[in-house]
Amino acid sequence: MQALLAHPAFQAAVAPFLVTLVLALFLRRWGLVWQGLALIAGLLVTVWLTTGLSLQPLTSTRKIILCSLGLPFLALLVGFLNRRATQILPGLLAALLLAVAAIWVAWPVLSRQHGWALWAMAGQVAVYAAVVGGALLSLTGGRMFANEGGRSDASLTAGARFAQQGGAILALAIGTGAAAIIGASALYGQLAFAVAASTGALLLAALLFWQWKSEESVANLQPMALLAAAVPLGLLGAAASIYAKLPAIALLFLACAPLVVRIPLVSAANPWLRLTLATLLASVPVVPALWLTWQAAGPVSF
């Protein structure tokens, strides 16, 4: 049992997938927050298995974990307090949150830089995290609470939007995980893969609800779930460029994953096929990111 719990594949894939799937099936009745809670729980179990739950001392890795577990709730709270503001700019809110969080995570290194090096490094982490957060959250179609009434984005069907959301997160998570491992941080890789596994479970649960119960409303990842994926992925990528050997240029390509998925090439009717095609499309910019990291950091060896 100890050997199973210590196995990297179990920690980063099997455990978060199962936890998220079980919680998604049981939390469905709670409405708005079930997806986000299930995804956060999947990430939490990987954190528990790999690093433990201690937050002292507050290292950069623990800052990433703290933000990943806490910021989605903060966004939800802001949404409840001021619905009009967050309905208008969910992507901007996410971008600002992530930019500040990235600066905070990178601060131990930033505080030792001077002049242009400081601004360049700060800009690198803040812009990348902001683009990831803004790009993923804007896939909600401009509304913080997607199940609310109000103007909906009629240009995309529910299934198409769902495929974009799922494909963007899966491609970015797998790409960030692989790049982190090549860049010499297996822990960052495991955390990113955990987001991929949890998202996969969430997508599976949503597709099953859609097909079994004909609930088309579930075919849309809610903003809290999108943010629960965006925060760790944005911060892990940014931190890997500072604390590991992920080259900054690779961040440029990784940031394109949630942007490229908007290209309207996916027209298959089957939702499973549509999701697969969207993931493949979003993976296109991930390939050069991995190649660039391989060139900079060298081959992986254990």
Next chain:
Amino acid sequence: MQRVLFLIGTLVLPLTTWADAYSIDPAHTYPNFTINHLGFSTLHGRFGKTSGSLTMDRAKGTGSVDIVIETASINTGFAKRDDHLRSPDFFNAAEFPEITFKSSKVTFNDKGATVVGDLTMKGVTKSVTLDVDSINCGVHPFNKKQVCGFNATGHIKRSDFGIKYALPAVGDDLNLSIEVEAVKN
């Protein structure tokens, strides 16, 4: 009055002695460590860059050690593994560029000395005891400076310092062996 003060100074001054102060010789000071790897073999590594100072007063039986180790100077003979050890998974050299050891108590004995001090690694400070054997001091044959050298050993658990990645596959117990040479100031 001035003659009285001069007389007192002449009598008292020889009774006060200051400990000899030394600067660590970075070219001949290496913190080494060994750790079990997956139960197959013992991995050896060292840190290549150190600095610091020490004081020693054998007559009074007192001393102090203050060493700073550059975290990124870790070397296990394999570049990719060294990159991994520098990453957030282990020592996170970018965030914590220095490992420090500052003594709190030095006790000389027949074999050498026992040094108790605070080891700070990855933002965590723990008390560590080092056993020093064979303290050797003399004149350097080439530069004619007074040099002291010794070997120190100790044990720590990396998990005590928050370095928990890959436990228990990669061992928790780190055996320390530190060779030190210091030049008198």
